Amino acid sequence: MSTIQKVNLEPVSDVLPITRRDFPLADPTLSDPLNAVALVDGEWMTLDANYKLIRAAAIGTPGARATLRSFPLFAERGRYDVRAQADKKMPILFLGSYEFDTRVFDSSVALGSGAAITAVLQPLKVATITVVSAGRNFVGLVGHGGSADTDPIVGYVTRLPSANGGKLRFMSGWRS
Amino acid sequence: MSSVPARVLNELFTQKLGTAEGKEKMAEYGGSYVRDRLREVSYTRKILPPEQVTRADCQRSVNHDTLVKIVDIEPQSRAMAITFRGQPTARFIRGSRAEVAFFTISSEMFQKPEQELLAYEMPITKIIEENSVKDMQEIEDREFTIHIEAAVQALQVEANGGTATALNATTLAGGGVVEFSIRKGELARASLTNDATPRALQRPDLVNLFKLLDGNRLKSERLLMTESDWDDVLQWTVEDFGDRLQSETAVDGYKYNTLLGRAYIRTIKTDILRTGNIYVFTKPEFFGKFYVLNNTKFYIDKIANMITFQAWEDIAMSVINIASVRKLELYSGDANPTTNADGLLANFIPKSEDALGAINNRVDAGLKFPQVSQY
Numbered sequence: 080m081s082t083i084q085k086v087n088l089e090p091v092s093d094v095l096p097i098t099r100r101d102f103p104l105a106d107p108t109l110s111d112p113l114n115a116v117a118l119v120d121g122e123w124m125t126l127d128a129n130y131k132l133i134r135a136a137a138i139g140t141p142g143a144r145a146t147l148r149s150f151p152l153f154a155e156r157g158r159y160d161v162r163a164q165a166d167k168k169m170p171i172l173f174l175g176s177y178e179f180d181t182r183v184f185d186s187s188v189a190l191g192s193g194a195a196i197t198a199v200l201q202p203l204k205v206a207t208i209t210v211v212s213a214g215r216n217f218v219g220l221v222g223h224g225g226s227a228d229t230d231p232i233v234g235y236v237t238r239l240p241s242a243n244g245g246k247l248r249f250m251s252g253w254r255s
Numbered sequence: 256m257s258s259v260p261a262r263v264l265n266e267l268f269t270q271k272l273g274t275a276e277g278k279e280k281m282a283e284y285g286g287s288y289v290r291d292r293l294r295e296v297s298y299t300r301k302i303l304p305p306e307q308v309t310r311a312d313c314q315r316s317v318n319h320d321t322l323v324k325i326v327d328i329e330p331q332s333r334a335m336a337i338t339f340r341g342q343p344t345a346r347f348i349r350g351s352r353a354e355v356a357f358f359t360i361s362s363e364m365f366q367k368p369e370q371e372l373l374a375y376e377m378p379i380t381k382i383i384e385e386n387s388v389k390d391m392q393e394i395e396d397r398e399f400t401i402h403i404e405a406a407v408q409a410l411q412v413e414a415n416g417g418t419a420t421a422l423n424a425t426t427l428a429g430g431g432v433v434e435f436s437i438r439k440g441e442l443a444r445a446s447l448t449n450d451a452t453p454r455a456l457q458r459p460d461l462v463n464l465f466k467l468l469d470g471n472r473l474k475s476e477r478l479l480m481t482e483s484d485w486d487d488v489l490q491w492t493v494e495d496f497g498d499r500l501q502s503e504t505a506v507d508g509y510k511y512n513t514l515l516g517r518a519y520i521r522t523i524k525t526d527i528l529r530t531g532n533i534y535v536f537t538k539p540e541f542f543g544k545f546y547v548l549n550n551t552k553f554y555i556d557k558i559a560n561m562i563t564f565q566a567w568e569d570i571a572m573s574v575i576n577i578a579s580v581r582k583l584e585l586y587s588g589d590a591n592p593t594t595n596a597d598g599l600l601a602n603f604i605p606k607s608e609d610a611l612g613a614i615n616n617r618v619d620a621g622l623k624f625p626q627v628s629q630y
Contacts, residue, residue, distance in 0.1 A: 085318050112318075159321035163356035163571060165401035166608070 082245060083213040087182040088121035088151055091248060098174035099153055105131040107167035112157025115215065119156045121183035122218045123149040123205040123233065124171050132169060134218045136207045141216055142190050144230050145205035148253060151179065172251070178237060180246040183219030184208070186239075190221055192228035196247065199239060202232040203249055220247060231255045288377035291616050297392035298522045299399035302477055302536055303545040303572065313357070313548070323354040324571060326544055353575045355544050360394045361567035362387035369560045380564070387566045388551055393612065397527045397605045399572060403534055404604065406577035408591060410436035419593035422584070423449040426596075437582045437590075438463055446587035451602035453531030453585040456480075456487035458495045460583055461515055464535050467581040473537045475581070478519040480533040484585065485521045488514065526606045526613070531585040542579040546571040 104110055105127050109118045116138050118124075123135040125147045135149035150171040154161055161169055172179075185208035186196035193204060202223035209216050223232050231254065238248035313322040328351040335343055365383055372380065412419050414435030424446040426432040427439060441463075442454035461478070468475040488509055493501045503510070512518060517535070522528050536542055549569040556563050574580065589596040590603040617623070 155319040157316075158319045159316065159323050159354070159356035160358040163358040165398045 081182045081184050081186075081210060081219070081240070081247070083119060083182055083210050083217065086155060087119055088153060089180045089246075090177065091180060092176075092178040092250075094177070096175050097172050097177050099170045100173035101168035101170045102126065102130065102132045103166040103168050105129065105133045110157070110161045110167045110169065117156050118152055118154075118169065119183065119217065120152055120154055121179075121181040122152045123183075123220070124152050124169075124218075125149045132171065134207075135205045136218045138207060138216050138218060141207050141209045142188070143207040144190055144193075145218070145233075146231070148231060148255070149205045149233055151181070176251050178248065178250040180238075180243065180248050181220060182246055183210075183217050184240070184247045185210075185219065185221050186247065188221050189224070191230055192224040193230065194222045194224045194228075196220075196222040196236060196239070199236050201236045202228075202252075202254070203234045203236060204228070204230045205233055220249065288382070289616070291614060292612065293523055294386055294389040294393075295523050296389060297395045298479060298520050298524070298528075299395045299545065299572070300392070301520045302479060303399070303539050303543055305545040305547045305570070307550075308546045308548055310548070312546075314354075322357045322548070324357075324544070324546055326353050326355055326573075326575060327351075328353060328575065353573065355546060355571045355573040355575070357546070357548050357569055357571040359567050359569050360391045360398075362390055362565055364563060364565045366561060366563050369557070369562055372562070380562075384553065384564070384566070390612075391551065391566065391568060393524060393527065394608065395570065395572070396522070396524060397608065397611070400527050400605050402572065402574045403536075403580045404582075404592075406574045406580050407436040407534075407582045408593075409577055411591070412593075419591055421589040421591055421594040421596035423589040423596055424587035425449055426589075434467075436467065436578075436580075437584060438467055439587065440583060440585040443585055443587040449588045449597040449599075451531075451586050451588050451597075451599045453484065454587075455490060456484050456533070456585060458491060458515070460585070461533075464533065464581060464583040465515070465517070468535055468537065468579075471578060473541060473579055475517055475535045476538050477536045478514065478517050478533065479528065479536070480519065480521060481525050481528055481530045482521050482523050483525060483530045484533060485519075526611050529603050529605070532590075532603065533583040533585070535581050535583075537576075537579040541576055543574040543576065544572065 104118075108114055109116065111117060123145060124132045125135040125145065127133045135145035135147065136143040150173055153170045153172055161167055184196065188206075188208065189195055190206050194201070196203070202225065203220045204223040205218060206221045207216050208219050208221060220234070223230065233253060234249040234251050236247065237250050240247050308324060310322075313324050315322060330348060330350040332346065337343055367380075411422070414433045420426065420432045422432050422434065422437055422439065424439070424444055427434075427444050440454050440460040441457055446454070465475045489504060496504060547568065547570050551566055551568045553566045554564060584590055586603070588599040588602070590600060592600060592604070
């Protein structure tokens with residue numbers, strides 16, 4: 080089980096080649112750090128029909144899995160540069176390959192045809208998880224079950240949390 | 256204007272980029288080309304003049320790496336009449352503070368192979384560089400406009416018992432809404448339908464707008480309106496203007512710096528400040544803050560044959576005293592973003608960033624006259 084802290088998504092690879100694109104939030108109140116389900120860095124987002132950011136899975140439904148291509152949020156909770164803007168834009172890792180450490184994951188659950196996170200290079204998918212120590216839900220990474228699992232893959236484990244100070248290291252990689 | 260051909264300027268651009276003297280030299284040159292639209296400097300900066308700040312003026316967060324500047328608000332105080340034996344009531348001194356947060360406004364990241372630059376006879380890179388500054392100021396204006404609209408709507412909600420209440424001709428006729436920070440124009444309130452058509456601006460509309468602000472121990476100082484609403488002023492009659500001014504206006508237009516005693520700012524950016532919306536403000540010291548942490552920076556690079564350039568600035572702006580702005584609506588429909596009672600909101604609020612500055616010319620669609628094709 081992960082522990083949510085102030086910084087939950089940290090690059091391991093060079094960020095310059097990554098297209099870090101700002102999109103407005105469909106629900107601007109999620110940028111408010113006092114919102115009970117405020118967005119934190121490392122949560123997974125997707126785009127709606129209005130080219131705005133929404134969570135990739137339903138935040139109120141633990142176990143809900145993402146069905147669309149999703150992207151990690153690269154802005155900590157309550158950042159001033161987000162709050163200052165009228166449109167409340169937040170950056171996601173939109174295009175390009177990368178390797179990051181994240182705290183927004185649940186290594187123990189097996190959702191749908193998924194599996195617990197147990198192995199390096201195991202594929203990962205996105206779902207709503209409950210982090211007990213934070214007392215709330217997040218949309219983060221969970222284990223993908225491989226060929227039997229039809230949920231989209233968003234990346235692959237490169238270092239297990241047990242060998243990485245409690246953080247899950249993953250590399251990007253998409254497969255629908 | 257120099258006689259140096261733009262083609263040469265484009266070549267200079269590729270040769271000289273990265274050197275300060277090269278950029279200075281290019282600034283001396285101009286070109287001959289057809290403009291698509293007028294670009295205007297920021298109206299925000301005329302209403303809320305920016306102040307330069309440094310890192311030392313700002314505060315950090317313990318949660319992330321962004322900055323705010325904390326601004327003190329004037330403390331409350333009052334006086335009282337008392338007897339020889341009495342004593343005044345006490346006030347434990349406390350001043351409020353507000354955070355003004357910084358963010359970045361950036362141009363697009365422009366890219367072009369240097370060989371393709373040679374295909375231009377206009378100094379395309381220089382034009383884009385100059386336009387980028389105004390493009391960024393457009394975004395300043397959009398941010399500012401959204402903030403002032405939020406301010407007047409917040410006060411309007413407060414005045415209506417904490418409930419977002421539609422403000423249109425129907426609710427006005429039924430007496431179901433208080434006009435505290437927003438007022439409908441005289442022609443709009445007399446309308447039988449709730450629509451998005453801006454009515455003509457009349458002199459009583461402005462006077463009533465001033466009264467919204469002047470009645471609260473604040474003083475209206477500056478008006479903000481679109482050029483198209485301003486044009487209605489030119490239609491004011493001899494009863495509004497008087498004989499002498501009417502004669503002058505008929506020949507030269509209205510050429511004074513104040514209207515009814517208030518300075519005014521006109522804008523052509525009707526996709527940001529939509530026609531039919533007129534705001535009035537106090538002096539900046541009663542109103543808010545606009546800080547510039549980093550003035551416009553220009554980055555240019557060339558990797559192999561690909562030239563990349565981008566401009567950005569780091570600013571902060573905030574409407575701190577929301578009671579220092581009031582609004583006049585010249586249309587009869589509801590512009591309250593919460594109620595949106597008539598479904599017309601999109602006509603009244605700034606367009607999205609990527610919809611700003613829609614292209615006027617139709618050359619790429621083959622529409623110019625007479626039509627000539629090269630073979």
